[in-house]
Amino acid sequence: MSDRPRYRIGFVGLGLIGGSLALALKKAGFASSVTAWDLDPSVLEQAVNLGVIDTAAPSMEAVMQTVEIAVLACPTQACEPLILKMLKAPGNAICITDVASVKGELYRAVADSGLESAALYVPGHPIAGSERSGVAAANAALFENHRVIVTPDSTTDPRALGLVQQLWSAAGASLQCMDVLEHDQVLAATSHLPHVLAYALVDALAQSPIRDDIFRFAAGGFRDFTRIASSDPVMWRDIALANRDALLAAMDDFCVRLDALRSSIADRDGAALERTFRSAKTVRDEFARDLALRDSGT
């Protein structure tokens, strides 16, 4: 560990994800120092008291002036204006990355900016989270055995990309490159659409005339299925809007398949129903097996 270079790391915005990454990088000896700025000064005070960061910075510009690696880890809606300001701020950063769940808008804003520093930006997205939020929930092990998707392109500085790879590796995660549009489609399908379905289901049942009995008799399967409807409404509003096009396409694809199932049920077509259920089960069983292998770190 002592021979490996250590870096001055700075966070712009600090919540569960930024705080967890800060802890992981300190623990791994990847950070020589960790600073952060957040819109809410009480978050920074809390982060210093918890030992998540070493120092609180008075501004985003102050972060950029002192760090080698800058990580944007703010709420989705604030990402686009902030990343442009970070790229324009004076300083000696050799790598700028982020952790936003939606990458397309951010990527295009940077690509269209014409800034020279745009080459230092490596769009990143750790596929990890928790129903908890905020820096107080920060957990150094949050990313262990998880994947991080990055969406560089031919203009990305190779050293910046290499640093992002080392950074996430130090946090226990593995990096995968993906086309930026495909990233947003994959996340729409596997995360944003399920959240919308869970919210819509709970919303529909809450409107029912037999709502009280519905929630009185719902059991563990329903709890698992609707867990993601307990997620932060503001965060998910922003994600749904930021990934609007891919999410609408995923919702439409889903509705085509749901309509097909509806017809099979209405027509009492047991053979078609069983065929769909069986093929979905096969695919889902295979996915669950693969995920169990991944989770065990093999």
Place this chain on the structure above:
Amino acid sequence: MSDRPRYRIGFVGLGLIGGSLALALKKAGFASSVTAWDLDPSVLEQAVNLGVIDTAAPSMEAVMQTVEIAVLACPTQACEPLILKMLKAPGNAICITDVASVKGELYRAVADSGLESAALYVPGHPIAGSERSGVAAANAALFENHRVIVTPDSTTDPRALGLVQQLWSAAGASLQCMDVLEHDQVLAATSHLPHVLAYALVDALAQSPIRDDIFRFAAGGFRDFTRIASSDPVMWRDIALANRDALLAAMDDFCVRLDALRSSIADRDGAALERTFRSAKTVRDEFARDLALRDSGT
């Protein structure tokens, strides 16, 4: 325990639910003997070897001739013809009940039969299950702190109803009466609709041109959300068809709410999105709290 009456119990059809109930009733000292008949003789042999039942019966009629309490615990599709045969079979049963997930069709078939023994039939549905199935997965604790819905009516024999109450109480479960139509609506909303949504989602993603990356990058939230898509396709085909009308109505209610969310996203109406997400989160958080209290047995 020694002063309480014990009953000769018989199962018609034996899988996870019947086997678990048999074990629980033996353990609680509620059963003086347990017999069963199943279409598949190897199931009975296995059940005797595992100590789930005392004796294997050669036929449904043989069960009915020897028991005081008969429990129909076969797959959904076979319930209707079997319950009518059970009600007609010679014997001295004082109570006939079942464990089917859908009650309307079965209830009407019995009500329309004109049989005198129809009064002995108490439609029942334990709200418990497992992704595992079959008698080898039988578990005496499966029903502990769970609820059982029964749907008796004014023609139901009070002694039969009382026995069903004692039977489930011995298995650790609590009984709740409900109107038969409402039962099917509640189950459509909380169980059958979520299963159809999970199957439809996995089916939609499996058709995607980026299917490989979708399943490669899906994580724990997606695993929880789609767990029920790993359920038995034949069982769920039969449940969907048996509860066709209530399920179609629940699907249509859901699609109205999903369409409203789609419009909010398409129109970039963040306020409407946040309102729906927030109210769904409130309802779901409250439900999860109530369920945690229930699960702890308080």
